[in-house]
Amino acid sequence: MTLITDIRLRRVLDSRGNATVEADVLTESGGFGRGKAPSGASTGEYEAIELPAQEAIANARDDALPRLVGEVHAGNQRDVDAALRAADGSDDFSEIGANSAVAISMAAAKAGADVLGAPLFQHLGGTFRGNEYPTPLGNIIGGGEHAADATNIQEFLAAPVGAPSVEDAVFANAAVHQEVHDILAERDLPAGKGDEGAWAPSVSDDEAFEIMEEAVETVADDFGFAITFGLDVAGAELYDDEEDGYVYDDGVKSTEEQIEYIAEKVEEYDLVYVEDPLDENDYEAFADLTDRVGDQTLVCGDDLFVTNVERLEAGIAAGAGNSILIKPNQIGTLTDAVDAIELATRNGYESVVSHRSGETEDTTIAHLAVATDAPFIKTGAVGGERTAKLNELIRIEDNAV
Template sequence: MTLVEAVSLRRVLDSRGNPTVEADVLTEAGGFGRAAAPSGASTGEFEAVERPPSEAIAAAREHAVPRLVGAVHAGNQREVDAALHAADGTDDFSELGANAAVAISMAAAKAGADTVGLPLFQHLGGSFRGAQTTFPTPLGNVVGGGEHAAEATAIQEFLAAPVGAPSVAEAVFANAEVHAAVADVLDERGIAAAKGDEGAWAPPIDDAEAFEVVDEAVDRVAEARGFEIRFGLDVAASEMYDADAEVYRAGDTERTPAEQRDWIAGLVDEYDLAYVEDPLDETDFDGFAELTDRVGDRTLVCGDDLFVTNVERLDRGIETGAGNSILIKPNQIGTLTDAFDAVERAHRAGMDAVVSHRSGETEDTTIAHLAVATDAPFVKTGTVGGERTAKLNELVRIAEDAV
């Protein structure tokens, strides 16, 4: 019933106006799925390889489509993704391109769900790990800099975290209100701000002032809403690190690795941070372990560039105690199966898994379903912009459907 009958691929635009790969999968029973690959700006050195979309599409048509059509069932995600790996034949999807692979993988999951008449989150949960029990708290990107915005903060993302929200919908709207409150605080300070490529405000201020602005905005909305709202960071420290000089550079400030750890630990204490992503360089497993030992009982120390959704790198982190959570981005590793394997490995080690979008996004809503299916404590989707609100609105619908 879910046998793949057709696979088609095309180029479409992502949120930055760049081309990306979109896939359609049709099953013999008429089930249909469509998905588009996102793309990152701040990418880890160890991520799966994207190819230029035209090349990825040509390679997928030649090598992957013949292995899928009439040969695998969209209702069996592991079967689909094994066929993609076999078609690629490399360790990093450099033959097909991770962008083509993940688009097909997600489209097949949607086609399988459509064929059997299930919401995608239920289909994915049934395929991999059972029904969901919780709903993720969305992390809203409200101030951004780093690789996402020039002339702004060195820290890449300041993230609102409405941890006390009584529902997904309340959390979604609270994040939007924090985003608006940041604009108000900046205006009161006479600071004009454009937006970065994820829709976060990108004011020409340093990190210290950004902490003041976000802290004030969060407090205003928390008081008005009547529930706890904290905030977190994506430091993207690999973008700051000079490996030759062995220092982190943020504006005019230089920090040794030890000073960077002290700085992050101090921020966790001062601002009660709920989440800290990539606080150190992507090769510094020992530094991550030391920082996790210091603050991991109070916050999530999350590895994105450190782990790149890769089980082998995650295993190294587990062995050293580096981080207590992993960021999950399916396009980093190429398929939903690989992403789920990383989630399950993290869970077995007592770590959390946080599902995330990318800076170059599409209207695709798969990650909202993935976050629910994997019991993620947080999901990163951004706060504003059509491609971001598509995921947030889908979370609201999922929560309503699951009641």
């Protein structure tokens, strides 16, 4: 029933106005699925390779489609993804492009769900999964690689940990975003938005911490449940080999100073989440910080682990971090992403399913988070490509998908 009978690939726009890959998968019994690849700006050194969209499409047409069309069943996700790997032949999807691979992988999953008449999260997770909903981490203030002349820390993320429902959590994050707008206006700090819709004011990191604290406290009082916040430091972008340290506007911090700085911020602001606080090559520093604050906060590896099972295994052995960011396009297929989540779960690491700074209307990650009982999803707070996922979570919770 789910035998793939056709795959169509085309170039479409992402949220930055760049070209990305869209895939349609059709099956024998009329099943249909469509997937679109997102794209990072602060990409990890060890990520799977995204090719220019036209090249990725041409290469996938030549190499991947003959192995899939008439050969593989969309309902067998592992077979689809194994065929993509075999067609590519490299270990980083540099031949057909991780953008073609992930678009086809997600489209096949949706086609499989379509034939079954099941929501995607149920097809991916099975009927015993999907009763837990992830807490959305909402990017509220940001800079780094996502906005010029803004904070050094890439993302200040609202975390509505006390929300009684996904719907309440999503609205709380939007309210924090609005509250920060009001605080910035009061302080006469004009601000545009960065790539993910976060405010990108020209303020110091210290001021951003204060503004976040004030905003989450105000909204928590209004909504009547706990809202805290966390960070994506994107440490690999701050780390400079030649300086042998982390380069901030107000000076360079050595690795020890960076660990100290983050640990202090965790204490001072009760941060629930700290992503990539250190460089992507420094398992040891991650382990030191995890020793210090791992019982109070999630220390999450994004560029450190790149959704890669082997890098996660090395991290587990080193005691580096206690959670992993999951980005399907960072590794290339849904199978790889689910394998990383399962390895993490078996080892007591929390999974945080994530968008990219360049996004599309695709909602697969909302379903993936629910399917795998991920405790968090990072997918912005406002903006159509972000609310596409947030609104889908609300629908999933409402049994309306």
